[in-house]
Amino acid sequence: MNLTLILFIVLAAVAVAAAAGLLISRNTVYAALFLVLNFATVAVFYLILGAPFIALAQVTIYAGAIMVLFLFVIMLLGADKLPRGQVLPWQRPMAIVLAAVLLAEAGFLLFQRLQITAGLANPDASVNTTQALQTLGLALFSQYLLPFEVTSVLLLVAMVGVIVLTKKEKGEPG
């Protein structure tokens, strides 16, 4: 029982509990904050896995930008407490059965391929952070330069699309 193992178990418990909180919380703002907690724990997983750049991108993009956008829209719409509509009687049990089937399939695949996945435990050597960042940056700007530029075009298209979508037409009532 070493330190990494204890850290992993605690983080996994927090991540699953935060996801459960997202599923059951009635208030949308609480759900968003539970999701932020989940993203933060996953960022620590990335740090343990030797991916500091991804961990920081996770915190700034997901927990920062995306969740702030979510909270902004929740506040804007006043959607933090929606009135409950009529509930389909079979929806919840059906969903739980389907989710259990999905989890069973994933677990079956995982255990069927256990000789592949278990054999490849992470190497014991600790990662040289500076060198890892350097290699990642070089790969991103040489081998993956075209996808990187396409990504910027995608973001531009999304930005223009959002502005066009939410712009009010001339003469349209508020």
Place this chain on the structure above:
Amino acid sequence: MPNTIPLSWYLGISAVLFTMGALGVLIRRNPLIIFMSIELMLNSANLAFVAFARSFDVLTGQIFVFFVMTVSAAEVAVGLALIVIIFRNKHSIDVDLMNSLKG
């Protein structure tokens, strides 16, 4: 800090988080929470990518995660704009009211 956690544990937690995201899409009727569940699923897939990248000692997984993050940022911006427009037209965002395209 030495890494002694097998890859299958990371894949297990990734599978559990993905299932919870799918469950959220199925049981919740608030489109904002459905959206957050989709983000949860994307995130669990990213975790599997990074775990595989570490295990096979290649960088491609991390680069793919970077692209997934960008695409999900664009997707969230467009999706939230759609939710705002639906709210403006129907004064509610209940998913049951979005049935105008029903044949």
